[in-house]
Amino acid sequence: MIMQDCWTIARSRICCGLAAVRSRRPVLVSAVILLMVAGLWIFGRLFILAYGPAMNPILDLTVVAISSDSEADHDPSRARNLFDGRPALGRLGQAWTSAPTPPPHFVLIEFDRDYPLSSMRIYNRKETRLDALSVRVRGAFGERLVFETRGLTGIDPIEIPLDGKRIRSIRIDVLANSLNGRRRANADIGEIDFPGFRVRLADQNN
Amino acid sequence: MQQAPGPKLALNISRRAFVMACSMVIFGYFALWLLNFKDIYGWIMDDGYYFYRGTKIVENPWKLFDTWNYVHLNHLIFGTLPILLNYDIPSLTLPEFEARTGIFRGFLLLTILLHGALIALWMIILDRLRLNRLIALAAFLLFVTGPTLTFWAPLPDSRMLGLLAFLPGWLILFRLDTAHRLAIPRPWGRTAFWVGVLFSLSQSLQYTTIYIIMPVLFVYFSHAMITCRDRIGVARMALACLAGCLTVPLVTELLSAAAGVPTALGPFMTYLERWNAHRAFDTLEPPRVMWLRMFTLELGWPLCGLAVVGLAAALAGSGTRSGVDRRTLSLLAVVIVIGLCQQFFSGSQAMFRQVSVLLPFLFIFVAIGAVAVASVVPGPRARAAVAAVILVVAAIIPVRESITVFRAQRGLGEVMDWAAAAADGHRVRWLPIAWFAPGETAVRTEAELRNLDPDDLLITYFPYTFLNTYPEVEAVLNRLPPLYSRPTLYTTNAMWCETHARGSPDTRQVPVRSEARVYRVGDLLEQWPAR
Numbered sequence: 001m002i003m004q005d006c007w008t009i010a011r012s013r014i015c016c017g018l019a020a021v022r023s024r025r026p027v028l029v030s031a032v033i034l035l036m037v038a039g040l041w042i043f044g045r046l047f048i049l050a051y052g053p054a055m056n057p058i059l060d061l062t063v064v065a066i067s068s069d070s071e072a073d074h075d076p077s078r079a080r081n082l083f084d085g086r087p088a089l090g091r092l093g094q095a096w097t098s099a100p101t102p103p104p105h106f107v108l109i110e111f112d113r114d115y116p117l118s119s120m121r122i123y124n125r126k127e128t129r130l131d132a133l134s135v136r137v138r139g140a141f142g143e144r145l146v147f148e149t150r151g152l153t154g155i156d157p158i159e160i161p162l163d164g165k166r167i168r169s170i171r172i173d174v175l176a177n178s179l180n181g182r183r184r185a186n187a188d189i190g191e192i193d194f195p196g197f198r199v200r201l202a203d204q205n206n
Numbered sequence: 207m208q209q210a211p212g213p214k215l216a217l218n219i220s221r222r223a224f225v226m227a228c229s230m231v232i233f234g235y236f237a238l239w240l241l242n243f244k245d246i247y248g249w250i251m252d253d254g255y256y257f258y259r260g261t262k263i264v265e266n267p268w269k270l271f272d273t274w275n276y277v278h279l280n281h282l283i284f285g286t287l288p289i290l291l292n293y294d295i296p297s298l299t300l301p302e303f304e305a306r307t308g309i310f311r312g313f314l315l316l317t318i319l320l321h322g323a324l325i326a327l328w329m330i331i332l333d334r335l336r337l338n339r340l341i342a343l344a345a346f347l348l349f350v351t352g353p354t355l356t357f358w359a360p361l362p363d364s365r366m367l368g369l370l371a372f373l374p375g376w377l378i379l380f381r382l383d384t385a386h387r388l389a390i391p392r393p394w395g396r397t398a399f400w401v402g403v404l405f406s407l408s409q410s411l412q413y414t415t416i417y418i419i420m421p422v423l424f425v426y427f428s429h430a431m432i433t434c435r436d437r438i439g440v441a442r443m444a445l446a447c448l449a450g451c452l453t454v455p456l457v458t459e460l461l462s463a464a465a466g467v468p469t470a471l472g473p474f475m476t477y478l479e480r481w482n483a484h485r486a487f488d489t490l491e492p493p494r495v496m497w498l499r500m501f502t503l504e505l506g507w508p509l510c511g512l513a514v515v516g517l518a519a520a521l522a523g524s525g526t527r528s529g530v531d532r533r534t535l536s537l538l539a540v541v542i543v544i545g546l547c548q549q550f551f552s553g554s555q556a557m558f559r560q561v562s563v564l565l566p567f568l569f570i571f572v573a574i575g576a577v578a579v580a581s582v583v584p585g586p587r588a589r590a591a592v593a594a595v596i597l598v599v600a601a602i603i604p605v606r607e608s609i610t611v612f613r614a615q616r617g618l619g620e621v622m623d624w625a626a627a628a629a630d631g632h633r634v635r636w637l638p639i640a641w642f643a644p645g646e647t648a649v650r651t652e653a654e655l656r657n658l659d660p661d662d663l664l665i666t667y668f669p670y671t672f673l674n675t676y677p678e679v680e681a682v683l684n685r686l687p688p689l690y691s692r693p694t695l696y697t698t699n700a701m702w703c704e705t706h707a708r709g710s711p712d713t714r715q716v717p718v719r720s721e722a723r724v725y726r727v728g729d730l731l732e733q734w735p736a737r
Contacts, residue, residue, distance in 0.1 A: 037291075040319070044293045047315065051243070051296060118628035118689055163689050195628055
């Protein structure tokens with residue numbers, strides 16, 4: 001009974017509504033269509049406006065920690081210089097230089113999450129050359145040696161293919177380093193970058 | 207409304223709670239797609255053809271009646287709106303569309319919005335049906351989280367889009383049917399005519415709504431003829447509805463003739479041609495076997511079983527626990543059964559998209575089936591809890607498939623993002639995507655490939671035709687680990703369900719053809735010695 005009453009009320013309301021719409025149907029239908037199109041246009045503009053910055057193909061990569069065998073707060077050559085955006089200049093405070101102890105020396109770079117890195121480039125300082133080094137990466141796949149060589153020379157950056165592996169941390173071991181052709185106890189690296197990524201240091205490293 | 211006697215599902219929720227829950231789901235749908243839109247680049251198959259059609263129509267509206275002279279409303283409205291509204295979404299470049307990739311993706315964006323509108327409309331329909339709202343909510347969730355919607359949500363050739371006009375028509379017919387039964391005096395002929403017009407509009411949006419329009423008209427009017435004393439009145443209504451159904455086809459036929467298109471290529475003949483073109487291949491397994499496989503792949507055995515139980519319960523008249531009146535439910539069950547049988551035994555190619563217009567209704571019976579199975583448990587609350595558990599378990603397979611499909615939707619975009627980020631000054635080139643004319647960024651021949659800079663990056667996405675031309679490249683790509691790869695729609699069961707009956711090879715286990723991949727050109731050429 002209650003349902004029947006509800007239905008009767010609903011029916012009369014629908015009928016009233018339909019009658020009202022019918023009386024001004026062409027105007028109402030046109031207005032609704034115009035409103036819908038205008039709404040879609042506004043949505044499109046807003047979406048494109050909000051969406052533009054998201055399409056930057058250069059992705060941010062956050063380094064949460066960098067450590068090496070010669071880190072000290074007062075050290076102007078600490079490892080955070082590896083990501084200062086100034087490769088190969090070699091001035092004090094713009095590159096990483098290890099302690100003057102016999103090699104090997106290491107740098108450990110940790111990210112905030114896994115990144116699909118295609119490659120990594122290691123830049124020499126202006127006067128120094130990395131003669132032997134190895135690179136290990138760690139991710140969900142475990143730890144893997146991806147690069148090991150001896151006898152590197154030249155000013156060109158050393159490109160290490162990482163094949164899009166999702167990597168959480170990278171450890172670079174410098175086994176031999178030279179300054180003007182002579183062996184040197186310290187290890188030096190001017191800069192490191194990851195093609196396609198803009199490196200951002202987390203606050204604790206800035 | 208008349209309610210049949212018998213126990214009902216003890217638990218229910220208020221209308222407000224139902225609307226709130228559904229609105230949250232709709233919000234979630236929009237949030238999910240819009241936030242991930244960065245990586246949505248479509249299927250690049252029929253969506254591409256629909257896009258090209260839209261661009262042609264904007265240039266010359268008479269092109270609406272060009273080749274593939276059907277689904278005019280879809281091409282006219284959905285195909286041209288993104289261009290007219292300048293939906294030029296910031297995008298990386300697809301080789302098929304080059305500078306127009308942004309507009310193509312605007313097309314996909316509009317389709318996502320339209321499917322959102324469809325979900326909202328379905329919520330209203332479920333509300334008006336006066337089902338038990340828990341059952342209605344379960345049916346709603348099953349539809350929204352199902353793999354079919356996830357697959358078609360950004361694709362403009364989605365067969366579900368026809369429901370946008372069909373559902374209001376069906377709701378009016380449902381109201382009209384109820385009113386007629388209650389013998390409320392009213393001139394229903396005109397309303398029946400407009401129902402027909404809405405049905406014909408829905409068919410002009412996507413022709414596959416015919417698979418639900420036909421059973422609905424047949425069941426509702428034949429039942430009215432049998433049960434009503436005023437048979438002449440019913441016959442008038444049926445004729446008025448039929449006249450409405452013919453309006454849009456007649457108008458398009460006339461306009462097509464006015465555009466100078468020969469009758470043999472007119473809309474009606476195009477439908478017939480489509481019908482013939484979609485005849486099942488004798489070389490493949492029979493369509494009914496394929497349908498069973500597809501239903502179990504997309505929805506899983508448990509859900510299909512529940513649908514059968516729910517349909518049987520409704521046909522037997524014991525689906526009253528759902529809250530809706532017995533007659534309406536039984537009629538709806540007959541409609542769905544006829545709609546499914548039509549597909550199973552018609553001899554047409556089994557493509558899952560053809561039943562996508564039936565699925566929202568089918569999910570109502572899945573929920574009813576769960577309640578029917580749970581009715582063996584004593585106690586109303588325990589019964590409701592068991593029904594909920596049954597539904598959750600049954601939904602595991604489709605939801606898992608849906609997640610796989612959603613990840614696959616993003617696959618191509620993720621690969622493009624990665625390649626753009628990793629290119630570092632080098633060019634990003636493509637192997638041609640099958641069936642489309644390669645754009646400037648795609649390599650067409652072996653010679654072109656060999657002339658590329660070794661440090662260029664090469665993206666492959668369904669390079670079907672290129673690999674068929676150069677089988678040795680496929681062997682190389684099989685050996686060579688890609689720099690980066692992501693699964694695409696071609697790796698999913700949902701894609702198999704849409705393409706297998708067309709004779710397309712099963713690419714799910716062929717990563718080179720089904721994944722989007724990035725290679726370094728130099729690596730590829732090293733492994734591919736010159737002939």
